[in-house]
Amino acid sequence: MSSSSTPVEEISKIREALVKGFASGKTKNVQYRKEQLIHLGYLLHENRDRFVETLATDLGRPTLEADFLEINGTISEVQEAYKNVEKWSKPESPPFTLNWFFMRPKIRREPKGVVLIIGPFNFPLWCLLGPLAGAIAAGNTVALKPSEMSSATADLIAELIPKYLDPEVVSVVKGGIPQTSKLIEYPWGHICYTGSQRVAKIIGTAAAQSLTPVTFELGGKSPVIVDKSADLKLAARRILWGKCANAGQICVAPDYLLVLREVEEPFIKELRAVYNSYFGANPAKSDSLSRIISPQHAARIKKLVDETKGNIITGGEVDVDQRYVAPTIVRDVANDDSLMSEEIFGPVLPIIPVDSVDEAIKFINSRDHPLVLYIFAQDRKVKEKVFASTNSGGAVANDVVLHPAAAGLPFGGVGASGSGYTTGKWGFNTFTHFRATLDVPGWLDKIALSHRFPPYTDKKLADLKKVVSYKLPPRPGTHAVTASKRRWGLWTLLALLAAVGALLKKRLGSS
Numbered sequence: 001m002s003s004s005s006t007p008v009e010e011i012s013k014i015r016e017a018l019v020k021g022f023a024s025g026k027t028k029n030v031q032y033r034k035e036q037l038i039h040l041g042y043l044l045h046e047n048r049d050r051f052v053e054t055l056a057t058d059l060g061r062p063t064l065e066a067d068f069l070e071i072n073g074t075i076s077e078v079q080e081a082y083k084n085v086e087k088w089s090k091p092e093s094p095p096f097t098l099n100w101f102f103m104r105p106k107i108r109r110e111p112k113g114v115v116l117i118i119g120p121f122n123f124p125l126w127c128l129l130g131p132l133a134g135a136i137a138a139g140n141t142v143a144l145k146p147s148e149m150s151s152a153t154a155d156l157i158a159e160l161i162p163k164y165l166d167p168e169v170v171s172v173v174k175g176g177i178p179q180t181s182k183l184i185e186y187p188w189g190h191i192c193y194t195g196s197q198r199v200a201k202i203i204g205t206a207a208a209q210s211l212t213p214v215t216f217e218l219g220g221k222s223p224v225i226v227d228k229s230a231d232l233k234l235a236a237r238r239i240l241w242g243k244c245a246n247a248g249q250i251c252v253a254p255d256y257l258l259v260l261r262e263v264e265e266p267f268i269k270e271l272r273a274v275y276n277s278y279f280g281a282n283p284a285k286s287d288s289l290s291r292i293i294s295p296q297h298a299a300r301i302k303k304l305v306d307e308t309k310g311n312i313i314t315g316g317e318v319d320v321d322q323r324y325v326a327p328t329i330v331r332d333v334a335n336d337d338s339l340m341s342e343e344i345f346g347p348v349l350p351i352i353p354v355d356s357v358d359e360a361i362k363f364i365n366s367r368d369h370p371l372v373l374y375i376f377a378q379d380r381k382v383k384e385k386v387f388a389s390t391n392s393g394g395a396v397a398n399d400v401v402l403h404p405a406a407a408g409l410p411f412g413g414v415g416a417s418g419s420g421y422t423t424g425k426w427g428f429n430t431f432t433h434f435r436a437t438l439d440v441p442g443w444l445d446k447i448a449l450s451h452r453f454p455p456y457t458d459k460k461l462a463d464l465k466k467v468v469s470y471k472l473p474p475r476p477g478t479h480a481v482t483a484s485k486r487r488w489g490l491w492t493l494l495a496l497l498a499a500v501g502a503l504l505k506k507r508l509g510s511s
């Protein structure tokens, strides 16, 4: 199914074409960016069925998961960028301040240049073409490196991109370690990397050599707390769906559960009931279960399951050759269990009982900041306490997996789960340089600004202190500190007189 990789020696030519494309200036034109975004939208829309097919080949994805989660989510990203690109790219004036007002301060949104987007296997469209929408909207030219693991989807992306998009603006490099290693030798305007923490360190180390800024969209172990106030039926329904969608290969999948001991038994009863209604007696025959990306990945999950000291209450079967892992629920899991040693990235759900929400919070805070933290509770105070006492990329009460697609919210990790954001306006900002500009009129030297020039005198310093002043808020129990008393009336009058004078001079000079 998979066609050949891009020869490593072609990569410099591909990059040069993108450099030329950016230098042509065409991507500075917002209408041009919008055209490219429309083409990207139609690339997805007109090839929906083919993408459903490639996702089935790569990941055994059921059509509903391919359509609802991945293709829709990606088209939404494109649509959001298309609708807002004019607004997002407008120069912005900072809030008014008297001293700087006459210098016409502006923030220009400039593209970063030629950027590189490296994608993972698990959501090969959303994680690659979603950031692409932001990068195009921001006016960059883009090299795309899809994951070689999801090769059928990578092939289709490589086939369609040159048909729909300007080859000087977007190019695809296919392949694995040799191609990525070559790509990261070059300086880029930005690298957006989605994948594992292990490879992120390789990308980050290489990027540091050329001082290329990097966004890391990573993973980790995202916990779920099930409080005693939770609606247990709803929690079971949503958690099991989130754990088994794409066979657990979702960066924001619930990784493990911390369940309040007093609701553990009734919650497990609900989980069992949902399990049967979702997958029947033999999940291997279910049409609603994806497959693991490769036999090697299935073998890794099998090892974690084989080595667990917890009690497997459903599932447990793994067929490595068929890339099949049965949805598996494991209870009485300890902190040092195999299932707690790394991100599971498969449909295996460990349950750790806890005595209190405080214990759950302590457990979570003793580990890396997760990509997302979930809390199932009806009690508003419990939800607030969990949000307020932890840190994570995102935090969601009473649902799982959906928040990366929520319009207007940033999506990204914190600490070991990543840095930077890739969705909507936040994705646009990732690929944008915020360029500070001033346009300083000469007449300002007639008043305060000439005091900065040598020879320096005490009088000049005293005058400068009058215009450049500050007032700190008082320390608790004390009075405010003021560096100097500002003569607002005098300063404003002087500025206005100088402005009127300059204007008159200009008028008289040109008449």
Ligand SMILES: NC(=O)c1ccc[n+]([C@@H]2O[C@H](COP(=O)([O-])OP(=O)(O)OC[C@H]3O[C@@H](n4cnc5c(N)ncnc54)[C@H](O)[C@@H]3O)[C@@H](O)[C@H]2O)c1
Pocket (backbone or CB within 6 Å): 118, 119, 120, 121, 122, 123, 127, 145, 146, 147, 148, 149, 175, 176, 177, 180, 181, 194, 195, 196, 197, 199, 200, 202, 216, 217, 218, 219, 220, 250, 251, 252, 343, 345, 371, 413, 418
């Ligand atoms: N935060 C997010 O948005 C997000 C989304 C999806 C997946 N993820 C995370 O990604 C991981 C799964 O993805 P994966 O297995 O495809 O990740 P991966 O790190 O193995 O691969 C990602 C990319 O890196 C490249 N790569 C692999 N090894 C390399 C090397 N030695 N040198 C240079 N490049 C190399 C691959 O070709 C691929 O394009 C999980 O940890 C998951 O949580 C995060």
Ligand SMILES: CC1=C(/C=C/C(C)=C/C=C/C(C)=C/C=C/C=C(C)/C=C/C=C(C)/C=C/C=C(\C)C=O)C(C)(C)CCC1
Pocket (backbone or CB within 6 Å): 068, 069, 070, 072, 073, 122, 123, 126, 127, 249, 250, 251, 252, 401, 402, 404, 405
């Ligand atoms: C029906 C009416 C109404 C209600 C409408 C509602 C409530 C609509 C809700 C829609 C939702 C929640 C859509 C969610 C979509 C989620 C998506 C596309 C999720 C995508 C997830 C992704 C891409 C995850 C990626 C993670 C990765 C890649 C990590 O590896 C009313 C009430 C409005 C009235 C009219 C009728």
